[in-house]
Amino acid sequence: MEIDCRAAGGPEALDSIWMSQSPIPAASGIAWALGWMAEEFAGDGIAIKRVAESGLRLVAPDPERQARHHFREAGNIQALAARSLGAPTRVIGLTWIDEGQAIVVRPDTRVLEPADLRNLRFALPGFARTRGESIARGMALHGIQSALALGGLTLGEARLVEVPAPPIEQPSAAGMRRLWLGLDWLAAGRVDAVYIKGAAAAEAAARLGLVVGIDLDSYPSRLARVNNGTPRPITVHADMIDDHFDIVVRFLEQTLRAADWAAGNPAELKHILARETLAGISGVEAAYRGDFHRSLHPDLSPDRVDMLEKQANFLWLHGFLEHRVDVARWIDPRPLDAALARRAGLERYRAAAR
Template sequence: MALHGLTSALRTAGLTLADAELVEVPGRADRRPGWDPSAAAHWPGLDELAAGTVDAVYLKGGRSAEQAAAAGFVVAVDLDATPSLADRVNNGTPRPITVHAALLDERPELVVRFLAQTLRAARWATEHPDEVRAFLGSEVGSGGDGVATAYGADVHLGLTPDLSPERLALLDQQQRFLHEHAFTDAPVDVHAWADPAPLAAARRLLDEEEGR
């Protein structure tokens, strides 16, 4: 995640990783499933930044942004503020919804129901921005300012899943980065991997339930 974020930040200045010296910093020993590391005490690298042993740190999430601001650090490159969505691509951006192929083959109705509920929640979110920000804050241990910094003021408007050509191109960018840096053994054909049928069925199901 940090490697891709630093790559994107350097690219905005016409630079590459070859133009920077990467410094490994200690990670977290208490990672566990379902736990967001941005909610913990210190984001990796902030102590090194304060000590002057590194010049910049990649941050993710509202809590880490609050930690950096409290320490007096300033943002050098805000990837969320750049005009190109390609600069924001990273782990979970865009965030894919995946299931095992066997589940899709054997119980497609479960996948459709799950996606319909996801679409329902996304529609609800468009009309409840304060509740969405409060929920995100509780998830990452951040206040309102941190949520706004990390996710943007209009985060409640961008939660609807879709398989648009733009989204698939961004996901393809992420898989290419992972393969180029040896995080994956082989490239993934994103367009062959994505199946639009369940999402289309979920939209129809939700429209029928809501009488649209």
């Protein structure tokens, strides 16, 4: 007879853990692609599986059970929206990866500096089936506000033109094109500017002959780039920390190991990111520039926590969250502290053995 360990008061036995399959650059996804996650947990009889999301739900046969064993390194809008609805998740790391945030325009539109954005018509995707699932709208609205602020402007000094909300669907190359529908409106002259982010968007803009008007990544202040992926939280169900703390720590160890690998292997990394982001090499090179490959390590630094709080406040003020999220209470630093301590101990052991 099979015993339900949770009903009996003990931790639920693990035979699988789940990782979100999101079209983003993530060290945990790189560790999975390199086979390190599977290798780490094979001896425990634990399979590592990717799971897609549809809005705030997992696309899985038993989503409630899988949510308890789910690691998510993906955009903060859905994570914050789920938390605002009471999801028992914890943030165990934050990453910051500049990924080609920009305002694009047609070549005949004169935009040399942020002040030139005054009175332009910006594409703003409509709300999805719920406000918390309205990722395209949340990204665009914050990106537009940030670009305007660089020129001392406010949202009231631009014209926001609603375009249809992209459908809520599982990640795919075609779905990524639908996410940036505003680009088609821009090419057709129905709007004057569109916020974009990431490799697939950069490819789509180039394919339509559009050009970058304002490169948000080029400005020194990170405040100009606080958005859905900056910072990007790594979340896990609180039960995993309580019942399987060592598994959580080992997951983070492999994530940190992959970030180390990425720092020294930029050429190989581009091919992994092309697969992960559902884009081509040209899109990856356009979106991820400079030393981005050295910045995949998660941490919980005060700077990143402060940026997540700013994003949470923005989403609350603009109606994307049902309730305010207390970011400080959402974070649990213990697993990352333990992973970093283990890695430091391993480095000391290796140094002593030399």
